[in-house]
Amino acid sequence: MNDKRFLELLHKEEGKLFRIALAILGSESDAWDALQQAVEQAWRSRRSLRGSDAVFPAWIKKITVNCSINLLHRRERVIPVDPLTLPAVMYDPPLSDAAMIWQLVEELGPDLRKVIALRYLGDLSLEEIARALGIPLGTVKSRLHIAHKRLKEMLDDKEQKGVGNIEA
Numbered sequence: 001m002n003d004k005r006f007l008e009l010l011h012k013e014e015g016k017l018f019r020i021a022l023a024i025l026g027s028e029s030d031a032w033d034a035l036q037q038a039v040e041q042a043w044r045s046r047r048s049l050r051g052s053d054a055v056f057p058a059w060i061k062k063i064t065v066n067c068s069i070n071l072l073h074r075r076e077r078v079i080p081v082d083p084l085t086l087p088a089v090m091y092d093p094p095l096s097d098a099a100m101i102w103q104l105v106e107e108l109g110p111d112l113r114k115v116i117a118l119r120y121l122g123d124l125s126l127e128e129i130a131r132a133l134g135i136p137l138g139t140v141k142s143r144l145h146i147a148h149k150r151l152k153e154m155l156d157d158k159e160q161k162g163v164g165n166i167e168a
Contacts, residue, residue, distance in 0.1 A: 001056075006046045009056045010039065016057075017064045023117030024068040026110055034071045038064040058123075065122040069132045072114075104154045105147075112147040115140055 017038065021031035042063050049059060105116050118124045118132060126144075130137045 001046050001049045003046070005053070006043070009053060010042070010060065013057055013060055017060060020061065020064055020117065020121045021068045023105075023121050024065070024114060025072055026113065030071060030075065031068070034068040035064060037071070038067040041067065061122070065118065065124065065132075069118075073134075100158075101151070101155075104151055104158075107154065108147055108150060112143055112150070115143045116147050119144060 014035075018031055018035055021034040021038075022028060025031050025034060038060065042060050049056065105113055108116065114133060115129055118129045119126075124132065126137060126140050130140045133140070
Protein backbone atom coordinates (compact mmCIF):
# COMPACT_ATOMS: atom_id res chain seq x y z
CA MET A 1 0.00 0.00 0.00
CA ASN A 2 1.42 3.38 -0.90
CA ASP A 3 1.88 6.12 1.69
CA LYS A 4 -0.80 8.46 0.35
CA ARG A 5 -3.49 5.77 0.26
CA PHE A 6 -2.55 4.61 3.76
CA LEU A 7 -3.04 8.13 5.12
CA GLU A 8 -6.36 8.55 3.29
CA LEU A 9 -7.73 5.30 4.70
CA LEU A 10 -6.38 6.05 8.17
CA HIS A 11 -8.10 9.44 8.17
CA LYS A 12 -11.45 7.74 7.46
CA GLU A 13 -11.02 5.34 10.39
CA GLU A 14 -9.40 7.62 12.96
CA GLY A 15 -12.53 8.56 14.92
CA LYS A 16 -13.72 4.98 15.14
CA LEU A 17 -10.28 3.77 16.22
CA PHE A 18 -10.13 6.41 18.95
CA ARG A 19 -13.54 5.36 20.29
CA ILE A 20 -12.43 1.72 20.40
CA ALA A 21 -9.27 2.60 22.33
CA LEU A 22 -11.25 4.87 24.66
CA ALA A 23 -13.80 2.14 25.34
CA ILE A 24 -11.08 -0.32 26.25
CA LEU A 25 -8.87 2.02 28.27
CA GLY A 26 -11.38 4.41 29.82
CA SER A 27 -9.02 7.36 29.60
CA GLU A 28 -8.79 9.86 26.77
CA SER A 29 -5.03 10.32 27.14
CA ASP A 30 -4.46 6.55 27.23
CA ALA A 31 -6.66 6.16 24.15
CA TRP A 32 -4.55 8.70 22.26
CA ASP A 33 -1.39 6.87 23.37
CA ALA A 34 -2.75 3.53 22.16
CA LEU A 35 -3.91 5.06 18.89
CA GLN A 36 -0.50 6.60 18.32
CA GLN A 37 1.17 3.24 18.96
CA ALA A 38 -1.27 1.53 16.60
CA VAL A 39 -0.67 4.05 13.83
CA GLU A 40 3.10 3.76 14.24
CA GLN A 41 2.90 -0.03 14.10
CA ALA A 42 0.57 0.05 11.08
CA TRP A 43 2.80 2.58 9.31
CA ARG A 44 5.82 0.32 9.73
CA SER A 45 3.82 -2.64 8.37
CA ARG A 46 1.90 -0.83 5.63
CA ARG A 47 3.93 -2.28 2.77
CA SER A 48 3.08 -5.83 3.86
CA LEU A 49 -0.69 -5.19 3.72
CA ARG A 50 -2.01 -7.07 0.71
CA GLY A 51 -5.45 -6.98 -0.80
CA SER A 52 -7.93 -4.27 -1.56
CA ASP A 53 -8.63 -1.18 0.50
CA ALA A 54 -11.52 -3.12 2.02
CA VAL A 55 -9.17 -5.06 4.33
CA PHE A 56 -7.65 -1.89 5.81
CA PRO A 57 -10.38 -1.11 8.40
CA ALA A 58 -10.30 -4.59 9.96
CA TRP A 59 -6.48 -4.64 9.88
CA ILE A 60 -6.02 -1.25 11.57
CA LYS A 61 -8.83 -2.00 14.07
CA LYS A 62 -7.13 -5.23 15.14
CA ILE A 63 -3.84 -3.38 15.61
CA THR A 64 -5.63 -0.70 17.67
CA VAL A 65 -7.36 -3.28 19.87
CA ASN A 66 -4.06 -5.08 20.47
CA CYS A 67 -2.21 -1.85 21.31
CA SER A 68 -5.03 -0.82 23.66
CA ILE A 69 -4.99 -4.16 25.45
CA ASN A 70 -1.21 -4.06 25.75
CA LEU A 71 -1.36 -0.56 27.22
CA LEU A 72 -4.12 -1.64 29.60
CA HIS A 73 -1.96 -4.48 30.88
CA ARG A 74 1.11 -2.26 31.22
CA ARG A 75 -0.71 0.43 33.15
CA GLU A 76 -2.85 -2.02 35.14
CA ARG A 77 -5.48 0.57 35.81
CA VAL A 78 -8.73 1.81 34.36
CA ILE A 79 -10.04 5.32 34.86
CA PRO A 80 -13.80 5.70 34.50
CA VAL A 81 -14.75 8.11 31.75
CA ASP A 82 -17.23 10.88 32.34
CA PRO A 83 -19.40 10.86 29.18
CA LEU A 84 -19.68 14.65 29.38
CA THR A 85 -15.92 15.01 28.87
CA LEU A 86 -15.80 12.90 25.71
CA PRO A 87 -14.98 14.64 22.44
CA ALA A 88 -17.82 15.85 20.25
CA VAL A 89 -16.94 13.18 17.68
CA MET A 90 -18.66 10.71 19.99
CA TYR A 91 -21.67 12.71 21.14
CA ASP A 92 -23.56 14.85 18.69
CA PRO A 93 -26.67 16.42 20.24
CA PRO A 94 -29.35 15.27 20.10
CA LEU A 95 -28.07 11.88 21.07
CA SER A 96 -28.65 9.13 18.58
CA ASP A 97 -29.75 5.76 19.86
CA ALA A 98 -26.20 4.46 19.45
CA ALA A 99 -24.73 7.35 21.45
CA MET A 100 -27.36 6.91 24.17
CA ILE A 101 -26.54 3.21 24.41
CA TRP A 102 -22.84 4.06 24.59
CA GLN A 103 -23.54 6.43 27.49
CA LEU A 104 -25.24 3.53 29.26
CA VAL A 105 -22.25 1.28 28.55
CA GLU A 106 -20.02 3.91 30.20
CA GLU A 107 -22.14 3.59 33.35
CA LEU A 108 -21.48 -0.16 33.62
CA GLY A 109 -18.06 0.13 35.17
CA PRO A 110 -14.65 -0.87 33.85
CA ASP A 111 -14.89 -4.68 33.94
CA LEU A 112 -18.21 -4.86 32.12
CA ARG A 113 -17.33 -1.99 29.78
CA LYS A 114 -14.11 -3.72 28.68
CA VAL A 115 -15.83 -6.96 27.66
CA ILE A 116 -18.57 -5.05 25.83
CA ALA A 117 -16.01 -2.89 24.03
CA LEU A 118 -13.83 -5.82 23.02
CA ARG A 119 -16.81 -7.87 21.86
CA TYR A 120 -18.74 -5.25 19.91
CA LEU A 121 -16.19 -2.59 19.00
CA GLY A 122 -13.16 -4.86 18.75
CA ASP A 123 -15.06 -7.78 17.20
CA LEU A 124 -13.15 -10.24 19.38
CA SER A 125 -14.45 -13.74 20.07
CA LEU A 126 -15.17 -14.71 23.67
CA GLU A 127 -11.97 -16.77 23.72
CA GLU A 128 -9.94 -13.82 22.41
CA ILE A 129 -11.41 -11.57 25.09
CA ALA A 130 -10.51 -14.08 27.79
CA ARG A 131 -6.92 -14.27 26.54
CA ALA A 132 -6.64 -10.50 26.12
CA LEU A 133 -7.86 -9.76 29.64
CA GLY A 134 -6.24 -12.78 31.26
CA ILE A 135 -9.51 -14.05 32.72
CA PRO A 136 -11.36 -17.37 32.36
CA LEU A 137 -13.80 -17.83 29.48
CA GLY A 138 -16.61 -18.35 32.00
CA THR A 139 -15.88 -14.94 33.51
CA VAL A 140 -16.13 -13.32 30.07
CA LYS A 141 -19.49 -15.01 29.46
CA SER A 142 -20.72 -14.01 32.90
CA ARG A 143 -19.65 -10.38 32.48
CA LEU A 144 -21.29 -10.16 29.06
CA HIS A 145 -24.50 -11.63 30.47
CA ILE A 146 -24.49 -9.20 33.39
CA ALA A 147 -23.70 -6.27 31.09
CA HIS A 148 -26.55 -7.17 28.72
CA LYS A 149 -28.95 -7.56 31.64
CA ARG A 150 -27.97 -4.21 33.17
CA LEU A 151 -28.16 -2.45 29.81
CA LYS A 152 -31.66 -3.82 29.27
CA GLU A 153 -32.69 -2.63 32.74
CA MET A 154 -31.26 0.83 32.07
CA LEU A 155 -32.98 1.00 28.68
CA ASP A 156 -36.28 -0.05 30.23
CA ASP A 157 -35.83 2.62 32.91
CA LYS A 158 -35.13 5.31 30.30
CA GLU A 159 -38.13 4.18 28.27
CA GLN A 160 -40.38 4.46 31.34
CA LYS A 161 -39.06 7.95 31.99
CA GLY A 162 -39.62 8.86 28.34
CA VAL A 163 -35.97 9.69 27.67
CA GLY A 164 -34.65 9.24 24.14
CA ASN A 165 -36.04 7.27 21.25
CA ILE A 166 -34.83 3.85 22.31
CA GLU A 167 -37.09 0.87 22.05
CA ALA A 168 -36.06 -2.12 24.14
